[in-house]
Amino acid sequence: MIRTGSENMDNPDPAEFGILDGISEVIATTRSDSGIPNAAPIGIIWNRDRLHVQLFSGSHTRQNAARTGKIVANITHDLMMYVECTFEDPGPEAFEYPGGMDYPVLKRASAWILFECNQSKGNMFELTPIRGVIHDKPMLCINRGKNAVIEALVHATRYRLNGDAQYLDLIRHYDRIVQRCGGDREKEAIARLKEIMEIR
Numbered sequence: 001m002i003r004t005g006s007e008n009m010d011n012p013d014p015a016e017f018g019i020l021d022g023i024s025e026v027i028a029t030t031r032s033d034s035g036i037p038n039a040a041p042i043g044i045i046w047n048r049d050r051l052h053v054q055l056f057s058g059s060h061t062r063q064n065a066a067r068t069g070k071i072v073a074n075i076t077h078d079l080m081m082y083v084e085c086t087f088e089d090p091g092p093e094a095f096e097y098p099g100g101m102d103y104p105v106l107k108r109a110s111a112w113i114l115f116e117c118n119q120s121k122g123n124m125f126e127l128t129p130i131r132g133v134i135h136d137k138p139m140l141c142i143n144r145g146k147n148a149v150i151e152a153l154v155h156a157t158r159y160r161l162n163g164d165a166q167y168l169d170l171i172r173h174y175d176r177i178v179q180r181c182g183g184d185r186e187k188e189a190i191a192r193l194k195e196i197m198e199i200r
């Protein structure tokens with residue numbers, strides 16, 4: 001079901017969804033050949049009027065996007081969702097298949113765009129918007145606490161890759177910013193990240 005009051009568009013303009021010049025962080029949802037939904041933070045790269053994602057080998061997102069030729073960008077400002085989707089996947093109850101679509105989106109997204117996704121070169125996949133829905137357009141000021149949760153998460157993924165302890169110090173640094181500038185939800189998100197990373 002598409003929620004009442006939602007705007008539903010074919011061939012949507014990503015700029016209307018807040019996907020602008022530079023790299024926009026979203027939660028990408030995909031599904032496997034057998035229909036298992038997956039969610040992970042991914043950056044959408046807007047470069048000279050072209051949209052791409054860079055999908056590194058080894059992730060479910062890359063495998064699913066390459067096999068199905070589709071990917072959904074879910075726009076959300078709920079940082080807890082970013083933490084939950086980075087190292088684990090939310091349960092099936094977090095996903096929905098609006099209007100009979102055979103591709104999953106996050107129930108709690110403010111908006112989403114379904115893209116056709118074609119591998120262009122190496123790890124780069126070019127995106128073409130097919131369909132999009134906007135549920136709500138929160139007017140958000142820049143909040144250093146929200147940004148700090150994202151930075152901490154990026155360092156957490158790097159720590160997982162190479163175990164370099166400097167990343168743990170960086171996570172602690174961003175934790176201090178979250179404690180100073182974040183709201184309750186951002187504090188819960190960084191606490192969950194520290195729990196996953198076993199940082200005291």
Ligand SMILES: Cc1cc2nc3c(=O)[nH]c(=O)nc-3n(C[C@H](O)[C@H](O)[C@H](O)COP(=O)(O)O)c2cc1C
Pocket residue numbers: 025038039040041042043044053054055056058059060061062085086087089150153154157
């Ligand atoms: C803020 C943020 C942005 C990310 N951007 C990307 C990206 O653009 N491409 C990518 O391959 N991985 C990116 N990652 C890492 C993936 O989210 C991570 O590898 C995840 O575990 C993949 O999950 P999956 O195996 O379920 O697809 C990002 C992580 C964070 C926290």
